[in-house]
Amino acid sequence: MDQVQTASAAEGGFKPLLRNRKYLLLVAAQLVSNMGEWLYFIALLTLVGLKWQATPWEITAMTLCMAIPIMIGGPIAGMLGDRYERKKIMIVSDVVRAALLVGMIFAGNLIQIYILLVAKGLMDVLFSPAKSGKIKEIVDPKYMDQAVTISSTIEQTSKIIGPSLGGLLLALFGIQLCFIIDAGAFVVSALLLLGVPGKIRKQPNVEASPLHIEAERQTPVKKSFFKEIGEGLQMIYSIPLLLGGVVTICMVLLVLQMADSQIVTLFRMIPDVSEDLLGYCISASGVGTLLAAMFVRKLKWGTLTKMGLGAVATGLVFAVCAVVVVAKLPHLVQGVALFGSFFLAGIGVGFVLVPFQMLLMKRTPEHMTSRVFGTVNSLTSAAVIVGPTIGGLMITGMGAVPTYIIAGLGTATVGAVLLCLKKNIVKKDELDSKPASIALTSETAAM
Missing domain, CATH: 1.20.1250.20 (MFS general substrate transporter like domains)
Incomplete structure (x- = not known):
């Protein structure tokens, strides 16, 4: 069906x-x-x-x-x-x-x-x-x-x-x-x-965790303030596929922000850099993410596969950007290389973010949606705050280029680890979801 x-x-x-x-x-x-x-x-x-x-x-x-x-x-x-x-x-x-x-x-x-x-x-x-x-x-x-x-x-x-x-x-x-x-x-x-x-x-979300399907049908009861806040985190933890996606998105944002927050510092290293180059590159990144948002759902790959490949691609492109900046290239070639790199990085970011948003929507029960999204926003915001702080310390200690290379390779490593673990995560998710499917099938048959 x-x-x-x-x-x-x-x-x-x-x-x-x-x-x-x-x-x-x-x-x-x-x-x-x-x-x-x-x-x-x-x-x-x-x-x-x-x-x-x-x-x-x-x-x-x-x-x-x-x-x-x-x-x-x-x-x-x-x-x-x-x-x-x-x-x-x-x-x-x-x-x-x-x-x-x-x-x-x-x-x-x-x-x-x-x-x-x-x-x-x-x-x-x-x-x-x-x-x-x-x-x-x-x-x-x-x-x-x-x-x-x-x-x-x-x-x-x-x-x-x-x-x-x-x-x-x-x-x-x-x-x-x-x-x-x-x-x-x-x-x-x-x-x-x-x-x-x-x-x-x-109606209850069929794809949600079996632990919450029955709760979604019950008449709402008043709960303590902090208990309701904690339920968003409990919901994420109870769905292995969702947990894997949240951990990945937070790690990717944490490592990327180490470099991304210092983009101006990196571009200042280009001799006689055009003031418009940074704007063009950021626009190229946005166009890449936009294209990914439009087409990523049509791919038949699994959610974790898309996120893992997107993280690997984005990380490698970020590392390449640092090399392009210090390479002795003609200004036109250097500008085109950076523009293309940011465009590819934008596509990679789209492969990470869009499938994750779809996963959140599909696997979260309607009555828990706001709490889950609120919790995810808090976790990702924490990554966005911690990442630039670490990046600032690294740039002060070792410079912009090494920081970008380390951050890029770190992002690629996060994606590679997810690709290695995705089979185990999906298998555990399917096992945890089976009781819900059996229960719903039995209920349907009884009706």
């Missing part, structure tokens, strides 16, 4: 989702919100880095103010997303973020910016798990892969278009009006969400 449904979903492509008005409103809100995120980020960097001439440590503190709320607040946001109405959470998040962005216009020093960033980070962390849970509510499981693909494509597209549009708006209207436009984007997102229905109860 599952094979027939999968085949039917594949034949239908994206058409069923395009007829799903609820889903279209949700992803439209996501698109507007994501675009606003990138417009705001560039305006903020321009204000703090260029107009106020902030020091590197002050810019680092700004980055931490954005990341730490996600790391700490992820499980809490997930718990709230599973306990309360997700639509209302997203609307409140959008409205408050709009007000905070307007507040940045009147900020006169870095301390005020830091406070606004922490508050905004807390609202950011509320939105994402609630959105993921809402997708689970309104999309048929047969079309979940397509739904995740569209959502991932929107995220990558906004990374490509957002910076260019942000630069244009800054040139035309200035920083203050750019903040206002960003605030307006969140207001539009909130208005779009008004058309999304409220709580929708769905």
